[in-house]
Amino acid sequence: xxxPLLLFIGDLRGDSMHNIAPLNWRKFPExxxxxxxxxxxxxxxxxxxxxxxxxxxxxxxxxxMEMPRQGKxxxxxxxxxPPEGFKNEAPYYLAVIELENKAKVLSQIVDSEQEKIKIGAxxxxxxxxxGEPDKYGTITYGYKFKVIx
Amino acid sequence: MTAGIVGYGIYVPKLxxxxxxxxxxxxxxxxxxxxxxxxxxxIDEDACTLAVEAARRGIEDFSIDPKRxxxxxxxxESHPYAVNPTSSIVGDALGTTNKYxxxxxxxxxxxxxxxxxxCYALKKARMIDIGLAIGSDTAQSKPxxxxxxxxxxxxxxxxxxxKKDEVIAEIESTCSYTSDMPDxxxxxxxxxxxxxxRFTAEAYFKHVIGAAKxxxxxxxxxxxxxxxxxxxxxxGKFPLKxxxxxxxxxxxxxxxxxxxxxxxxxxxxxxxxxxxxxDIAKPKQKILAVSYGSGAGSDAFIINTTDNISDRRAKVPxxxxxxxxxxxxxxxxxxxxxxxxxx
Numbered sequence: 108x109x110x111p112l113l114l115f116i117g118d119l120r121g122d123s124m125h126n127i128a129p130l131n132w133r134k135f136p137e138x139x140x141x142x143x144x145x146x147x148x149x150x151x152x153x154x155x156x157x158x159x160x161x162x163x164x165x166x167x168x169x170x171x172m173e174m175p176r177q178g179k180x181x182x183x184x185x186x187x188x189p190p191e192g193f194k195n196e197a198p199y200y201l202a203v204i205e206l207e208n209k210a211k212v213l214s215q216i217v218d219s220e221q222e223k224i225k226i227g228a229x230x231x232x233x234x235x236x237x238g239e240p241d242k243y244g245t246i247t248y249g250y251k252f253k254v255i256x
Numbered sequence: 257m258t259a260g261i262v263g264y265g266i267y268v269p270k271l272x273x274x275x276x277x278x279x280x281x282x283x284x285x286x287x288x289x290x291x292x293x294x295x296x297x298x299i300d301e302d303a304c305t306l307a308v309e310a311a312r313r314g315i316e317d318f319s320i321d322p323k324r325x326x327x328x329x330x331x332x333e334s335h336p337y338a339v340n341p342t343s344s345i346v347g348d349a350l351g352t353t354n355k356y357x358x359x360x361x362x363x364x365x366x367x368x369x370x371x372x373x374x375c376y377a378l379k380k381a382r383m384i385d386i387g388l389a390i391g392s393d394t395a396q397s398k399p400x401x402x403x404x405x406x407x408x409x410x411x412x413x414x415x416x417x418x419k420k421d422e423v424i425a426e427i428e429s430t431c432s433y434t435s436d437m438p439d440x441x442x443x444x445x446x447x448x449x450x451x452x453x454r455f456t457a458e459a460y461f462k463h464v465i466g467a468a469k470x471x472x473x474x475x476x477x478x479x480x481x482x483x484x485x486x487x488x489x490x491x492g493k494f495p496l497k498x499x500x501x502x503x504x505x506x507x508x509x510x511x512x513x514x515x516x517x518x519x520x521x522x523x524x525x526x527x528x529x530x531x532x533x534x535d536i537a538k539p540k541q542k543i544l545a546v547s548y549g550s551g552a553g554s555d556a557f558i559i560n561t562t563d564n565i566s567d568r569r570a571k572v573p574x575x576x577x578x579x580x581x582x583x584x585x586x587x588x589x590x591x592x593x594x595x596x597x598x599x
Contacts, residue, residue, distance in 0.1 A: 218298070220582075
């Protein structure tokens with residue numbers, strides 16, 4: 108499964124905005140509430156949710172789980188040349204975030220001063236618009252993160 | 257226990273533009289409106305994201321289980337969709353169950369308090385556990401229009417319940433004063449609202465004073481019996497004048513007067529002011545709250561704080577929260593509010 112932000116972008120590139128809405132809807136739990144899953148056998152959390160535990164395979168027991176809303180930046184980059192759909196937001200920061208349960212998320216960083224965006228910075232989830240294909244299609248909402256410390 | 261407020265959350269976007277910057281661009285004075293700067297939503301924020309953030313803060317600060325929310329009413333004049341509810345997006349984003357009444361409200365700047373009245377009534381009818389009323393706006397204003405000096409972005413979420421150990425402020429009484437008085441409007445497909453200039457003042461005072469007097473008459477209280485008062489605040493002057501007309505001391509209004517610091521957040525305006533009062537109110541204090549929505553109507557509330565308010569407070573008071581800000585110039589303001597039409 109791809110990282111969620113790439114899925115957002117992929118959605119925006121679709122030919123028919125009306126066909127995108129059902130695809131987006133199936134992702135609402137992970138985009139709105141960071142719902143991933145957790146293997147009760149190896150005790151590892153996954154985000155986005157995995158169809159099968161990569162550690163335990165068929166012996167694994169996955170349950171749906173809401174991920175913690177806070178984490179820290181593991182790595183980040185500043186995007187000056189954005190993919191389609193994000194032109195008006197550039198330049199912006201993208202970061203790999205390790206959540207408090209060790210699951211990792213790729214997310215845009217918003218509302219944070221440049222000097223505070225660094226490896227190890229504590230971040231918190233916020234709810235934002237991710238994009239819209241045009242003024243007629245549905246608006247995509249989801250998670251972004253902001254630095255809190 | 258009477259139904260009342262069991263929690264609240266406020267969200268004000270980080271970006272600010274100074275009124276002096278807008279004056280610089282258009283080379284004209286704002287005319288002493290008593291507003292220094294206004295909050296501006298970022299390019300990726302809208303009334304829905306503001307509503308979610310405000311409600312999320314209330315859920316976290318007051319330990320409210322989203323699964324107990326059985327009603328969501330989002331009041332706004334800037335709902336991101338003309339058709340497709342903000343309230344259902346808010347519900348899913350908060351993690352409620354599917355068992356909740358929901359509808360989007362619109363009545364200019366009083367749609368949020370109208371939602372509070374509906375939640376209060378549903379609670380009294382024992383149809384819900386907790387109701388969530390939100391006032392949220394990314395207020396629109398035409399460049400070079402008088403509204404541009406004040407039209408701001410912000411949201412307030414109030415949770416209405418009746419559990420004895422949860423209610424921080426009982427709603428003792430509420431009423432509305434309504435009439436057909438078109439002082440501000442936006443037609444379908446029009447991008448910006450229109451208004452009638454000074455006539456809006458006439459409409460504001462007719463309804464705000466009308467609703468305040470109506471609730472005082474119905475309950476038998478005198479205006480000087482209240483510890484705090486909050487009125488809709490389209491600018492920094494009208495609420496003070498309303499207080500003066502009613503015989504309420506200025507110092508009782510100041511705590512809830514937030515517009516000078518963040519601008520007029522429309523549906524959020526009265527509710528953010530009320531939250532600021534609840535941030536510091538002591539138990540057993542009496543608050544008069546009167547909203548105003550053009551078109552026109554005012555919702556009045558008599559709210560009494562309970563002993564619970566000593567222990568149940570927002571973690572960051574409104575006056576503290578709004579200190580987190582980043583100033584932008586007029587060009588960035590146009591970019592964030594998507595007013596550059598060639599894009």
